[in-house]
Amino acid sequence: MKASAFAYARATSVVNALELLAAHGDKARILSGGQSLMPAMNLRLISPELIVDIGELAELRGIAVKGDILTIGALTRHVELLKSPEIAAHAPLLADAIAHVAHPAIRNRGTIGGSLAHADPASELPACVVALGATIIVRGPRDERRVAAKEFFTGIYETALSPQELLVAIELPVARKDSSHFFHEFARRHGDYAIVGLASQALIRADRFTELRLGFFAVGDRPLLAEAAGKLVNVTVTPAVLSEASSALGEELDPQEDQQASPAMRRHLAKVLLVRCVSTLLSRSDLAGAIA
Numbered sequence: 001m002k003a004s005a006f007a008y009a010r011a012t013s014v015v016n017a018l019e020l021l022a023a024h025g026d027k028a029r030i031l032s033g034g035q036s037l038m039p040a041m042n043l044r045l046i047s048p049e050l051i052v053d054i055g056e057l058a059e060l061r062g063i064a065v066k067g068d069i070l071t072i073g074a075l076t077r078h079v080e081l082l083k084s085p086e087i088a089a090h091a092p093l094l095a096d097a098i099a100h101v102a103h104p105a106i107r108n109r110g111t112i113g114g115s116l117a118h119a120d121p122a123s124e125l126p127a128c129v130v131a132l133g134a135t136i137i138v139r140g141p142r143d144e145r146r147v148a149a150k151e152f153f154t155g156i157y158e159t160a161l162s163p164q165e166l167l168v169a170i171e172l173p174v175a176r177k178d179s180s181h182f183f184h185e186f187a188r189r190h191g192d193y194a195i196v197g198l199a200s201q202a203l204i205r206a207d208r209f210t211e212l213r214l215g216f217f218a219v220g221d222r223p224l225l226a227e228a229a230g231k232l233v234n235v236t237v238t239p240a241v242l243s244e245a246s247s248a249l250g251e252e253l254d255p256q257e258d259q260q261a262s263p264a265m266r267r268h269l270a271k272v273l274l275v276r277c278v279s280t281l282l283s284r285s286d287l288a289g290a291i292a
């Protein structure tokens, strides 16, 4: 199938892109890497009247570290993140996760801004930015606003962006030298969308978590920053404590049914990931069997 007829405009600046969005409202769509937009148009899941191509806007591309903040331009491609020494040093969770996003051909074109704006609940990067406590920078016709990643995702393919706004950058706190991270996903083949996944960042002192952020994906209509993590912080984690956290996680999840898995299977896999994450981060093989 091919897309319905549409008009095309190549934006010459962010201001120009915003003018085009303001003039055409929800009849226009931004084009970044096109790796999600074009398939959706070709399948006629969406039929925008105007495509606003921001692909040439160098001002939206790049990775910079200033003090303890890492800023990533919305148009930075997955492959650039994967190869970036700044990402490897200051956001290693993101580097681990991107290796699981699709395949090289898609990572060569797909962008972080496109991935976050697309807001697929089975996508790796939304869960990472939630786990990392990122801020999403959004530019609208009048001003710029900053949205906490946890508030940005509002449903399946839905975000806090209005049709007149552009996601311009992502800010992350630089990972502390003493922080640890864990990333794993269950997928049928490497590069497929996850059946269930977990992106986590932690601080550990004297064998206890002093901070633990668990970003689950493919377990509901948006990435989940699990509150069950609170049961594991500032306590000695025993199999019983972990089992209690695992039950609490089960209560929080609202997994969807699809061709890949039933809700019960997703709930089980999320608990498996929780246990793997905690036992790996604390280097405790005795915790490995603690699923409630």
Ligand SMILES: Cc1cc2nc3c(=O)[nH]c(=O)nc-3n(C[C@H](O)[C@H](O)[C@H](O)COP(=O)(O)OP(=O)(O)OC[C@H]3O[C@@H](n4cnc5c(N)ncnc54)[C@H](O)[C@@H]3O)c2cc1C
Residues within 6 Å of the ligand: 029, 030, 031, 032, 033, 034, 035, 036, 037, 038, 039, 074, 075, 100, 101, 102, 103, 106, 109, 110, 111, 112, 113, 114, 115, 117, 118, 122, 123, 124, 125, 161, 165, 166, 167, 168, 191, 192, 193, 194
């Ligand atoms: C076969 C296949 C497998 C894939 N597997 C995975 C996977 O395992 N994991 C995964 O996470 N992704 C996967 N993807 C999606 C891929 O990562 C996309 O690149 C990404 O989701 C979208 O990035 P993009 O730059 O291509 O965005 P586009 O396709 O250009 O845009 C996606 C959506 O976001 C909007 N948008 C884009 N940029 C902005 C912006 N700056 N501001 C506001 N709105 C914007 C567009 O209007 C559109 O609605 C897969 C894609 C394919 C085709």
